[in-house]
Amino acid sequence: MPNTFLLYGSYGYTGNLIAEHAVREGLRPLLAGRDETRLRAQAQRLNLDYRVIPLSNAAALDDALRATGLVVHCAGPFVHTWKAMVEACLRTGAHYIDISGEIEEFEAIVPLDAQAKQKGIMLMPGAGFDVVPTDCLAAHVKQRLPSATHLKLFIRGVGGGVSRGTARSGIENMQRGGRIRRDGKIVSVRPAWNVETRDFGPFDFAQDKRGPVKLVSIGWGDVSTAYHSTGIPNVETYMAFPPAAINLLKLMRVIGPALYNKPVKCLLQSLLRFRPEGPSEAQRTSGFSLMLAEASDGATVVKSKQRVPEGYQLTMLTATAIAKRILGEDLKPGFQTPSRAYGADYILEFAGVTREDIA
16 A cells, blocks of 8 residues: 655644654655745654645646645645645546535535546545544434434534634634525525534543533534535534623624724734644543534434544544545545545544434
8 A cells, every 4th residue: 555645734733733643654644835944844853755835836736646646635724725736636636635624615626526536536625523523423313314304413622722724714714604504505694693502411431511502503514515425405513612702703793794804814813823833732632522413304303422532633533544545545536525435434433432322
């Protein structure tokens, strides 16, 4: 099995986690990105090769992809970076996975399915925390209720944190507001469009925090991918937030437009340099996420819950594992979601994941 792939955006917080884990797994990723200083330091530390490649340099991208045959794309915001990389993959016949959770990117890649199949390559955006675990959970409840017409996914993080890159993507996309899927179509809704309360119930872990929590509707990547994985035409996704954060999201309905202009976005982006690059190792290893999926057909409701490792920790694991599968020629050409390529139970292959049917 080949042991190399192109890791683009390797020196970002999540890219670096993937690089380190890939080396531990016996892989030799070719590090790439725009910043030679950071690339050189990372390559020396990990004893890996690197290439300085701006996304605007199509020839250099093509050379790197021909040399590796697979890219794990980690440079966001993906709404700005996916197109050049995917087009290069289509030119060169290289497989593409990324760690995005951006609905617009997913939906833009879907129509490239036929081209990818013709080239014999797999295009899988969302190979990290967003959307591997929720996509597999959605596919699982669909198997339990094949007649399902409505799907709700609820996510609650415990511990962990947000990296600068994730925050940067959030700022870039904040004007898009919320999204749901209704009758097969993605529909924009106002911030905090809906708030629901759920009790995730007891899980077998030391930091068990029981009781009902409030979750607010968000435009999680599954608004796109769950439809393609399950065919369920109505999809809503929710994230647990403290009451103060939910109130702030509601306030965004009024003040939001004033924040969407370029000067304000630039100011918010500049403030990110005062944040930690991402969660500490202790936060990653002790944190976790709880997930609940509810599928209904108007008469019957099925519910399944899931516990997974902290988001960045899980992204490190899933992105590397999917890359290894592709290198071993375990793949399906065309646009794919994690569950379509590897099944609803794929997430159960990872340590620290449990799933339970509760209704």
